[in-house]
Amino acid sequence: xxxxxxxxxxxxxxxxxxxxxxxxxxxxxxxxxxxxxxxxxxxxxxxxxxxxxxxxxxxxxxxxxxxxxxxxxxxxxxxxxxxxxxxxxxxxxxxxxxxxxxxxxxxxxxxxxxxxxxxxxxxxxxxxxxxxxxxxxxxxxxxxxxxxxxxxxxxxxxxxxxxxxxxxxxxxxxxxxxxxxxxxxxxxxxxxxxxxxxxxxxxxxxxxxxxxxxxxxxxxxxxxxxxxxxxxxxxxxxxxxxxxxxxxxxxxxxxxxxxxxxxxxxxxxxxxxxxxxxxxxxxxxxxxxxxxxxxxxxxxxxxxxxxxxxxxxxxxxxxxxxxxxxxxxxxxxxxxxxxxxxxxxxxxxxxxxxxxxxxxxxxxxxxxxxxxxxxxxxxxxxxxxxxxxxxxxxxxxxxxxxxxxxxxxxxxx
Amino acid sequence: xxxxxxxxxxxxxxxxxxxxxxxxxxxxxxxxxxxxxxxxxxxxxxxxxxxxxxxxxxxxxxxxxxxxxxxxxxxxxxxxxxxxxxxxxxxxxxxxxxxxxxxxxxxxxxxxxxxxxxxxxxxxxxxxxxxxxxxxxxxxxxxxxxxxxxxxxxxxxxxx
Numbered sequence: 001x002x003x004x005x006x007x008x009x010x011x012x013x014x015x016x017x018x019x020x021x022x023x024x025x026x027x028x029x030x031x032x033x034x035x036x037x038x039x040x041x042x043x044x045x046x047x048x049x050x051x052x053x054x055x056x057x058x059x060x061x062x063x064x065x066x067x068x069x070x071x072x073x074x075x076x077x078x079x080x081x082x083x084x085x086x087x088x089x090x091x092x093x094x095x096x097x098x099x100x101x102x103x104x105x106x107x108x109x110x111x112x113x114x115x116x117x118x119x120x121x122x123x124x125x126x127x128x129x130x131x132x133x134x135x136x137x138x139x140x141x142x143x144x145x146x147x148x149x150x151x152x153x154x155x156x157x158x159x160x161x162x163x164x165x166x167x168x169x170x171x172x173x174x175x176x177x178x179x180x181x182x183x184x185x186x187x188x189x190x191x192x193x194x195x196x197x198x199x200x201x202x203x204x205x206x207x208x209x210x211x212x213x214x215x216x217x218x219x220x221x222x223x224x225x226x227x228x229x230x231x232x233x234x235x236x237x238x239x240x241x242x243x244x245x246x247x248x249x250x251x252x253x254x255x256x257x258x259x260x261x262x263x264x265x266x267x268x269x270x271x272x273x274x275x276x277x278x279x280x281x282x283x284x285x286x287x288x289x290x291x292x293x294x295x296x297x298x299x300x301x302x303x304x305x306x307x308x309x310x311x312x313x314x315x316x317x318x319x320x321x322x323x324x325x326x327x328x329x330x331x332x333x334x335x336x337x338x339x340x341x342x343x344x345x346x347x348x349x350x351x352x353x354x355x356x357x358x359x360x361x362x363x364x365x366x367x368x369x370x371x372x373x374x375x376x377x378x379x380x381x382x383x384x385x386x387x388x389x390x391x392x393x394x395x396x397x398x399x400x401x402x403x404x405x406x407x408x409x410x411x412x413x
Numbered sequence: 414x415x416x417x418x419x420x421x422x423x424x425x426x427x428x429x430x431x432x433x434x435x436x437x438x439x440x441x442x443x444x445x446x447x448x449x450x451x452x453x454x455x456x457x458x459x460x461x462x463x464x465x466x467x468x469x470x471x472x473x474x475x476x477x478x479x480x481x482x483x484x485x486x487x488x489x490x491x492x493x494x495x496x497x498x499x500x501x502x503x504x505x506x507x508x509x510x511x512x513x514x515x516x517x518x519x520x521x522x523x524x525x526x527x528x529x530x531x532x533x534x535x536x537x538x539x540x541x542x543x544x545x546x547x548x549x550x551x552x553x554x555x556x557x558x559x560x561x562x563x564x565x566x567x568x569x570x571x572x573x
Contacts, residue, residue, distance in 0.1 A: 348436075349485075350483060350484035351484075352458060352460075352483075352484035352486075352549070353484045353485045356546065356549065357423060360420060360422060360423050368458045369458075369459040373459070376459070382459055382461075382483075383458065383459045407420070411420055411427070412432070
C-alpha cells in the first residue's frame with residue numbers, strides 16, 4: 001500500500017484536469033462547484049476503473065469458480081485492502097455498507113441492540129447530521145437506551161466539560177460523534193473524546209463522512225472503536241460506504257442483514273455466520289462501486305493528505321477572509337480547528353433565494369438545513385447557504401462566490 | 414449597472430411584485446380570531462408556513478393570514494394567495510389552487526379563460542416563473558397546500 005508516491009505540492013490545475021465535469025458550463029457560465037461536502041466530483045481514474053471493470057472483467061464475487069468471478073473478487077477485495085490501508089486498519093475490520101448512514105445503522109442495530117443493555121446510554125453531540133441522530137432515537141425508543149446530547153459552544157465547538165459530565169455516571173455504553181461537522185466545518189477533538197469515553201467505559205463511533213476527505217484518519221492513533229464514512233464524498237462512487245470496527249467488536253456483534261454471502265452454512269433449523277467482515281455483508285455487494293472506491297482511495301493517497309490538508313486550509317482561510325467582510329454575511333461557528341465547510345446567512349435574503357441567484361452565475365452551493373435541524377435551531381437559524389471545498393477548488397472560485405454574494409445582497413436590498 | 418440588472422435573467426423568477434411581497438407581506442400575521450388553521454411543511458428545505466382563515470357568516474373566506482419561515486417565493490406566494498382568496502367561496506379557492514398549481518408547474522394557465530378565475534390568476538401570474546426552477550415550485554405551492562388543509566379541517570400538510 002505504501003508504494004504510492006506523493007506529489008511534493010498540490011498542483012490544482014493538474015488535479016482539475018483529472019475531473020472531466022469541471023470543464024462543464026452551467027446556464028452558460030463556467031461551473032463553480034462549491035458543494036463537495038454533499039457529494040464530490042469524480043476523477044477520471046474512478047470513472048475509468050468502473051468502466052474497465054464492466055468492459056473487461058465482471059462477474060459476481062465470492063462464489064464463481066470461473067476466471068471472471070475470481071478476477072472480480074480480487075478487484076473487489078482489493079478495495080477492502082485499500083480502505084484498510086487508508087485508515088491503518090486490518091482488512092477484517094472493514095465492512096462495506098451503502099453509505100455512512102447504513103454504517104451507523106449497522107452499529108445501532110448490531111451493537112446497540114445486540115450488545116448494549118437497557119439502562120445504558122448513548123451520547124451524541126449537538127452538531128450531528130440526522131444520520132447520527134435518528135438511528136439512536138430508534139434504538140432509544142425500542143430498547144430503553146437513553147440518548148444524551150453533548151452541547152456545542154457559540155463558537156461551534158464541542159463543550160468538552162459538558163461532554164465529560166455526561167459520561168460521569170458510568171451508564172454510557174457508546175459515544176457517537178462527528179469527526180467534522182457538515183455544517184460548521186468544526187473538527188472535534190477525537191483523541192480527547194476517545195480517551196474520556198474509554199475512561200468511562202464507553203465505546204466510540206466517529207462519523208467521518210466529512211473528516212476523512214480532508215485529513216488522514218488513523219484508527220489506531222485515534223483509538224476509536226467504530227469509524228463510518230462514505231465513498232461518494234471521497235471522490236468515489238455513490239452506493240458504497242465503509243464501517244471500520246475493532247475485530248473483537250465485530251466478532252461479538254450479531255449480524256445486521258441476513259441472506260447470501262454472510263453465512264457459513266444454512267439449514268432450515270439454523271444457520272451459522274461467515275467470518276468477519278463478511279458476516280455483515282449480506283447479498284451481492286456493490287462490486288463496481290467497490291472497484292471505483294479503490295481507485296478513489298488510490299487517487300487521494302497519490303496526492304497525499306498533507307498536500308490536501310494544506311490546500312484546503314489555505315482555501316478555508318481565504319474564504320473566511322473574503323466572506324466575513326461582506327455586509328450582512330453571518331458565518332456560523334468560528335471553531336479554532338475547522339475545515340473547508342462554511343455555512344452562512346445573508347441579511348434580507350433567504351438561503352434558497354441566495355442559492356438560486358448564485359446558481360444563475362454557475363455557482364453551486366447547498367441551501368437548507370443540511371440534515372442538521374437541531375443544530376440550525378441551536379444557532380437560531382432556519383436554514384443557511386453552505387459553500388464547501390474539495391481538492392479541485394481554487395481561490396478564484398471563492399472570489400467568484402464572494403463577489404456574487406455582494407451583488408445578491410444588493411438584489412434583495 | 415444596477416444590482417437588479419445584474420441578474421436580469423432572473424427577473425422572470427424574481428419579478429418586482431414578488432420581491433415586494435416577499436419583503437413586506439401585507440398578510441403575514443396570525444389572525445386575532447380565526448375559524449381554521451393548518452401548517453404546511455416542506456421537510457426537504459425546511460420551509461414552514463401556518464395559514465389562518467376567518468369565514469364570513471355565509472361561509473365565504475373573509476380574511477387569511479399566515480406566519481411563514483421561508484424564501485421570498487414562498488412568502489410572496491402566501492401573501493398573494495391571501496389577497497386573491499379574500500371574499501371568495503371555499504370552492505372558488507379550491508379551483509384557484511388547482512389552476513395556480515398548474516401555472517406554477519407548467520407556466521401555462523389553462524383556466525385563464527374561466528371568467529371567475531381570470532382576475533385572481535392574473536394577479537398570481539408573476540409566480541409562474543417558478544416553473545423553470547423545479548426545486549422552487551414547492552416554495553410557491555406550499556402555502557396553498559396549507560390553505561386547502563385548513564379548509565379541509567386538517568391540522569398539518571406538506572407540499573406534495
